[in-house]
Amino acid sequence: MAGRAVTSESRRSTVGAGPSAGSARKTVAAAAEARRFSIAVSRLLFEVIDRRRAIGHLGDVVSPAVADQVGVLVRHDAFRIVDPASPLTQAPVGTVLQRVHVQMCDISAAEIFGSYAAGARVRAFAGRIERKPCRVRGPREPGTRRSLGQVEYRWQLVALEFH
Known part of the structure; x- marks a missing residue:
């Protein structure tokens, strides 16, 4: 037999060589949190694009560059699709979020991608989310600021990005 024989002792030594249980829990928790955030921010984003919400609702959940990008898309009606089935009303057709997928890069960054329906067409979007530090107000003690x-x-x- 060319190679090392696997014994119960060698199996035990390789089991402990992987990531610790605490690290695995952090990764699973970060993935679940990233997925929840991705779905929520995607829904919010398409509500802003459809003008069901104001761009101010994006707040701090998107970077200033993304907020500017979405603002330009909304201002120029980049997603406005008119339903050809109703030529009299010319009612715009909304965008509908279909799927969101998350691929973790590490516990503080993930790539997201998914699909949305715009009229009769299905299109794709992709993006990146990161955990960013945010200063928050501490609890107020009586007599202090x-x-x-x-x-x-x-x-x-x-x-x-939209495709």
């Missing part, structure tokens, strides 16, 4: 000393890490959409 509230400080911005605490930092929380929150997900933010930092890149976005």
Whole structure:
């Protein structure tokens, strides 16, 4: 037999060589959190694109560059599709989010991609989310000023493309 024989002792030594249980839990928790955030921000994004919400609703969940990009798309009616079946009303057809997929890069970054329906067409989008530090106000103690000393890490959409 060319190679090392696998014994129960060698199996035990390789089991502990992988990531620790704490690290695995962090990865699973980050993936679940990233998925929830991706779905929520995608829904919000398409509501803004359809003008069901104002661009101000995007707030801090998208980077300033993405907010500017979406603002330009909305201003120029880039997603406006008129239903050809109703030529009298010329009612615009909305965009509908269909699927969202998340591929983790590490516990603080993920690539997202998915599909949406715009009229009779199905199109794709892709983006990147990252955990960014965000200063938050601490609890207010009686007689003291509230400080911005605490930092929380929150997900933010930092890149976005439509295809």
